[in-house]
Amino acid sequence: xxxxxxxxxxxxxxxxxxxxxxxxxxxxxxxxxxxxxxxxxxxxxxxxxxxxxxxxxxxxxxxxxxxxxxxxxxxxxxxxxxxxxxxxxxxxxxxxxxxxxxxxxxxxxxxxxxxxxxxxxxxxxxxxxxxxxxxxxxxxxxxxxxxxxxxxxxxxxxxxxxxxxxxxxxxxxxxxxxxxxxxxxxxxxxxxxxxxxxxxxxxxxxxxxxxxxxxxxxxxxxxxxxxxxxxxxxxxxxxxxxxxxxxxxxxxxxxxxxxxxxxxxxxxxxxxxxxxxxxxxxxxxxxxxxxxxxxxxxxxxxxxxxxxxxxxxxxxxxxxxx
Numbered sequence: 001x002x003x004x005x006x007x008x009x010x011x012x013x014x015x016x017x018x019x020x021x022x023x024x025x026x027x028x029x030x031x032x033x034x035x036x037x038x039x040x041x042x043x044x045x046x047x048x049x050x051x052x053x054x055x056x057x058x059x060x061x062x063x064x065x066x067x068x069x070x071x072x073x074x075x076x077x078x079x080x081x082x083x084x085x086x087x088x089x090x091x092x093x094x095x096x097x098x099x100x101x102x103x104x105x106x107x108x109x110x111x112x113x114x115x116x117x118x119x120x121x122x123x124x125x126x127x128x129x130x131x132x133x134x135x136x137x138x139x140x141x142x143x144x145x146x147x148x149x150x151x152x153x154x155x156x157x158x159x160x161x162x163x164x165x166x167x168x169x170x171x172x173x174x175x176x177x178x179x180x181x182x183x184x185x186x187x188x189x190x191x192x193x194x195x196x197x198x199x200x201x202x203x204x205x206x207x208x209x210x211x212x213x214x215x216x217x218x219x220x221x222x223x224x225x226x227x228x229x230x231x232x233x234x235x236x237x238x239x240x241x242x243x244x245x246x247x248x249x250x251x252x253x254x255x256x257x258x259x260x261x262x263x264x265x266x267x268x269x270x271x272x273x274x275x276x277x278x279x280x281x282x283x284x285x286x287x288x289x290x291x292x293x294x295x296x297x298x299x300x301x302x303x304x305x306x307x308x309x310x311x312x313x314x315x316x317x318x319x320x321x322x
Contacts, residue, residue: 032066034140041113043079043130046176051078051132053169064105064140069286073105073136073143078173080180081113081128083120084188091123091309094190096177096220100201100227100282103134103167104147110284111200111226115296118285119198122300123309125190127181131173131206157255164229166209170202174210175218194308196222196240198299200284201252204228208260211240222308224299225260227252227281232259235267242271243302245295247279272302 059076085091097119099111106112108130116126137143166174178195185192197220199207204225211223212233224243230253242264246254264271279292303309 043081071105083116083126094125098199098203132169198224245274
């Protein structure tokens with residue numbers, strides 16, 4: 001029951017791109033509680049001073065907890081948290097991890113810390129990106145009511161929704177994160193040509209924006225898109241290889257088809273797609289009640305078979321897959 005409740009909450013909270021509507025679901029929704037900024041793993045600021053455009057700003061970061069899930073909102077000072085592989089396991093590959101939250105908050109527990117740790121445990125240097133979010137009301141009750149209004153549209157299959165767009169601040173943070181990781185590659189023992197990006201929901205939108213950038217230098221070497229929008233886009237002829245995963249019962253992004261996969265195929269770019277029977281939206285790393293729980297291992301396997309974890313033949317022999 002607890003996992004089912006958490007899944008429901010996460011599905012509801014990942015809809016901040018939607019238009020306001022009725023708050024009739026408000027009474028049915030489990031409420032979060034404000035918490036002091038928790039102690040986080042050591043992190044690196046993306047910018048030496050204030051983020052571009054935030055000079056002189058007065059906003060401050062706020063944290064909220066729902067069940068055992070913590071999320072940061074009103075983020076104005078983006079950071080990278082570094083997770084390096086244990087000695088002797090490093091493969092030279094790296095991934096920038098972008099959690100979801102509809103650009104209204106960043107889901108640090110469900111799609112952040114454990115994802116980065118999993119990658120590091122498997123020899124992949126991980127860099128957890130806490131990117132800037134859209135401004136939200138400082139009052140937590142008002143914030144939750146606004147989110148409930150977004151939910152009403154998200155859960156209505158007849159509702160018309162605007163095409164999702166990555167906010168400029170988040171996109172700037174994504175580019176800066178990739179540049180920072182590549183610039184310090186020697187320090188962290190990684191190959192700057194093997195730096196990918198992995199995003200969830202809104203973080204998948206951010207990762208997709210990076211993958212489709214007109215500047216090749218702004219693109220990750222490969223990209224993982226976990227339950228992000230599946231709308232058709234224009235895919236460059238040299239777009240990075242993509243790993244995509246979503247649940248068939250995702251109430252946000254599965255109902256519009258899977259044209260994103262077809263766009264990658266039509267551009268003749270490598271793509272792997274996993275459509276799980278169940279999982280809803282926001283299954284992340286916390287739920288293990290279906291085949292969607294295999295996505296982490298499948299993502300690492302995909303990296304292995306594409307050669308980003310080092311010599312492909314050596315990787316096959318090491319895993320027994322040959």
